Amino acid sequence: MDDSRTRGRSSRSTGSARLTDVARVAGVAPMTVSRALNRPELVSESTRLRVQRAVLETGYVPNRVAGALASSRSRLVALLVPTVAHSLFAEVVQTVMGVLAPQGYQVLLGLTGYTPEQEETILETVLSRRPDGIVLTGCCHSALTRQRLLSAKVPLVEIWDMSDDPVDMLVGFSHEAVGRAVAEHLLARGYRRFGLISADDSRGRRRVAGFVAGLESAGKGTYQLREVGTPSSMPWGRDMGAELLDSHSLDAIVCSSDILALGVLAEAQSRGLAVPDRLAIMGFGDSSYAGASFPALSTVRIDGAAIGLRAAEHLLQRMAQPTFERAGRSQDVGFEIIDRDTT
Amino acid sequence: MDDSRTRGRSSRSTGSARLTDVARVAGVAPMTVSRALNRPELVSESTRLRVQRAVLETGYVPNRVAGALASSRSRLVALLVPTVAHSLFAEVVQTVMGVLAPQGYQVLLGLTGYTPEQEETILETVLSRRPDGIVLTGCCHSALTRQRLLSAKVPLVEIWDMSDDPVDMLVGFSHEAVGRAVAEHLLARGYRRFGLISADDSRGRRRVAGFVAGLESAGKGTYQLREVGTPSSMPWGRDMGAELLDSHSLDAIVCSSDILALGVLAEAQSRGLAVPDRLAIMGFGDSSYAGASFPALSTVRIDGAAIGLRAAEHLLQRMAQPTFERAGRSQDVGFEIIDRDTT
DNA sequence: CGAGTGAATGTTAGCGCAATCAATTTGTAT
DNA sequence: ATACAAATTGATTGCGCTAACATTCACTCG
Numbered sequence: 001m002d003d004s005r006t007r008g009r010s011s012r013s014t015g016s017a018r019l020t021d022v023a024r025v026a027g028v029a030p031m032t033v034s035r036a037l038n039r040p041e042l043v044s045e046s047t048r049l050r051v052q053r054a055v056l057e058t059g060y061v062p063n064r065v066a067g068a069l070a071s072s073r074s075r076l077v078a079l080l081v082p083t084v085a086h087s088l089f090a091e092v093v094q095t096v097m098g099v100l101a102p103q104g105y106q107v108l109l110g111l112t113g114y115t116p117e118q119e120e121t122i123l124e125t126v127l128s129r130r131p132d133g134i135v136l137t138g139c140c141h142s143a144l145t146r147q148r149l150l151s152a153k154v155p156l157v158e159i160w161d162m163s164d165d166p167v168d169m170l171v172g173f174s175h176e177a178v179g180r181a182v183a184e185h186l187l188a189r190g191y192r193r194f195g196l197i198s199a200d201d202s203r204g205r206r207r208v209a210g211f212v213a214g215l216e217s218a219g220k221g222t223y224q225l226r227e228v229g230t231p232s233s234m235p236w237g238r239d240m241g242a243e244l245l246d247s248h249s250l251d252a253i254v255c256s257s258d259i260l261a262l263g264v265l266a267e268a269q270s271r272g273l274a275v276p277d278r279l280a281i282m283g284f285g286d287s288s289y290a291g292a293s294f295p296a297l298s299t300v301r302i303d304g305a306a307i308g309l310r311a312a313e314h315l316l317q318r319m320a321q322p323t324f325e326r327a328g329r330s331q332d333v334g335f336e337i338i339d340r341d342t343t
Numbered sequence: 344m345d346d347s348r349t350r351g352r353s354s355r356s357t358g359s360a361r362l363t364d365v366a367r368v369a370g371v372a373p374m375t376v377s378r379a380l381n382r383p384e385l386v387s388e389s390t391r392l393r394v395q396r397a398v399l400e401t402g403y404v405p406n407r408v409a410g411a412l413a414s415s416r417s418r419l420v421a422l423l424v425p426t427v428a429h430s431l432f433a434e435v436v437q438t439v440m441g442v443l444a445p446q447g448y449q450v451l452l453g454l455t456g457y458t459p460e461q462e463e464t465i466l467e468t469v470l471s472r473r474p475d476g477i478v479l480t481g482c483c484h485s486a487l488t489r490q491r492l493l494s495a496k497v498p499l500v501e502i503w504d505m506s507d508d509p510v511d512m513l514v515g516f517s518h519e520a521v522g523r524a525v526a527e528h529l530l531a532r533g534y535r536r537f538g539l540i541s542a543d544d545s546r547g548r549r550r551v552a553g554f555v556a557g558l559e560s561a562g563k564g565t566y567q568l569r570e571v572g573t574p575s576s577m578p579w580g581r582d583m584g585a586e587l588l589d590s591h592s593l594d595a596i597v598c599s600s601d602i603l604a605l606g607v608l609a610e611a612q613s614r615g616l617a618v619p620d621r622l623a624i625m626g627f628g629d630s631s632y633a634g635a636s637f638p639a640l641s642t643v644r645i646d647g648a649a650i651g652l653r654a655a656e657h658l659l660q661r662m663a664q665p666t667f668e669r670a671g672r673s674q675d676v677g678f679e680i681i682d683r684d685t686t
Numbered sequence: 687c688g689a690g691t692g693a694a695t696g697t698t699a700g701c702g703c704a705a706t707c708a709a710t711t712t713g714t715a716t
Numbered sequence: 717a718t719a720c721a722a723a724t725t726g727a728t729t730g731c732g733c734t735a736a737c738a739t740t741c742a743c744t745c746g
Contacts, residue, residue, distance in 0.1 A: 066702035289577035409732035
């Protein structure tokens with residue numbers, strides 16, 4: 001049997017069983033095997049069974065590389081996020097993959113690391129795999145990236161942001177609006193002297209800008225800004241919180257992620273500062289741990305699962321269509337200020 | 344120009360520029376374009392430049408699907424982890440990708456969700472992409488999975504565990520040894536009545552088994568076990584901690600992850616229980632936030648970055664070899680008990 | 687100056703599969 | 717039985733690229 005499998009194979013062959021090997025064993029044409037595996041409803045019960053037996057006998061593993069080339073369908077979705085070392089993006093990855101895997105799509109993961117340059121490099125290699133769809137974090141792309149996306153004719157969902165002219169589809173929320181809403185909320189609760197700790201990425205900066213705009217609109221409040229590197233972490237929050245508290249007299253510290261806020265909380269506790277009476281703390285994201293800290297963290301709820309879910313569903317819908325056309329649809333999933341015990 | 348690009352193309356063509364289009368514009372053979380792009384050192388300076396110009400003019404994006412089929416090299420590495428919604432695995436993903444991306448490898452991500460059944464399903468589809476290498480979390484595979492891995496002849500690194508007979512290469516640590524060491528450590532510090540909170544996955548259970556074995560060897564100590572679902576989260580820790588504290592009198596609670604421990608810590612703080620005097624808490628993983636909590640969390644340090652790094656390096660080394668042969672190499676990266684302020 | 691060498695480029699022939707259309711078999715109504 | 721439609725199967729071709737080998741050209745050396 002092994003002999004029959006390898007006889008006459010050219011030197012370029014990989015040596016493992018192919019469709020034709022299965023076909024020979026099953027006594028049918030290769031095309032029939034292909035159908036039995038990919039579109040079983042087109043094949044009679046009896047041949048389907050014979051093919052299945054032949055597959056087991058030969059140990060055949062389909063070669064989707066060849067299949068993708070022949071059919072121009074890769075069944076691959078590219079998912080580009082800044083990092084997975086951040087619970088919000090991890091949640092998006094989990095949700096997107098949870099929706100796509102049952103539909104037979106696999107995920108090509110790309111980590112863009114918060115810079116448009118890396119995004120550009122990664123997108124280039126990603127496009128060379130001819131994915132059937134792309135989920136891309138953010139809307140601020142380099143000119144070349146945007147042009148490549150436009151000419152690639154691949155269903156695309158931008159997530160985690162809002163934009164006036166999405167490339168194709170968009171599911172996100174407005175970072176400026178978040179910042180502004182937080183400012184208004186905290187001003188209304190009487191806080192005036194703010195510390196801001198933000199990751200140095202473009203979306204964090206836009207939230208800061210929104211916050212500052214909120215203060216200016218109200219004509220109240222002062223702020224001290226500190227930027228930290230990415231990815232955000234609890235030690236960053238604790239260190240920057242300490243620096244801010246050492247050098248300024250503050251009512252409240254607003255953080256660009258929950259994990260930073262937890263660091264600030266730990267610092268406040270270590271100083272014996274009463275939270276929220278002596279210092280209020282605000283996070284961002286409503287990660288799973290935000291509600292479980294003590295005191296429970298006030299934060300801005302972003303529904304990462306909803307973003308991932310809708311992005312994946314939009315993509316599936318578009319990939320199911322035989323003809324490619326841009327949707328130009330935007331969906332704002334919004335946010336919610338969660339007032340727990342640190343404000 | 345558009346006319347020349349599309350004239351005579353069969354109906355099956357995708358319509359975008361191909362190697363032959365670039366070749367025509369550059370005035371060279373298609374093979375020369377292929378070389379200019381993939382092995383530029385084999386091509387003269389002048390033709391390389393002409394090809395580059397032609398690529399820009401045509402907007403050519405290489406088709407690696409076709410390239411992979413022709414060369415039997417996909418430049419794809421499959422990375423299978425239970426979840427990315429856990430900082431330890433997220434760290435592994437970040438590190439592995441950080442090493443592989445600069446070498447031109449892309450990552451096909453698979454989430455196995457802690458069950459051998461899902462792992463089996465995912466591995467099947469993953470193998471059909473003909474990855475050049477596989478990084479797989481854990482060593483407890485179903486018989487079919489193991490057999491597929493053996494017959495696939497793909498460089499493989501199992502991580503995050505130890506095993507007597509790795510399929511190929513292995514980088515991990517012993518979960519039993521962790522449990523035993525934690526038991527000995529806490530007994531030595533005088534703790535006797537333990538609560539255990541473990542995720543219901545096989546590796547967490549092995550740590551529990553090691554812990555229990557440690558107690559039995561010493562002939563001291565009692566324990567109460569609670570299992571929680573995956574993925575672990577701070578609320579799970581807080582709820583199970585509350586349940587344990589309500590129903591038992593305990594010296595110490597040992598958790599199967601730092602995030603669970605943080606939940607227990609929050610619960611203890613909310614009850615006004617002094618940590619560690621009235622209750623000691625032990626985490627697992629030494630996530631970035633473990634050292635920044637207040638009080639700082641005692642935990643078991645696992646160097647996820649080292650595991651990812653070595654796994655990726657082993658894989659690169661093996662993928663660079665022209666012939667496939669199993670290594671059968673194991674590497675134990677060990678662990679370290681970090682005694683901070685909660686024990 | 688002709689043979690020999692190495693660098694650069696070209697030609698041919700698949701890689702393994704599925705789209706497409708052709709051929710065959712089966713079922714159904716008359 | 718006959719005509720026709722529907723279901724099932726088969727043969728051919730090409731997706732876009734690169735391995736392998738062939739050829740050309742410039743240059744060196746006895």
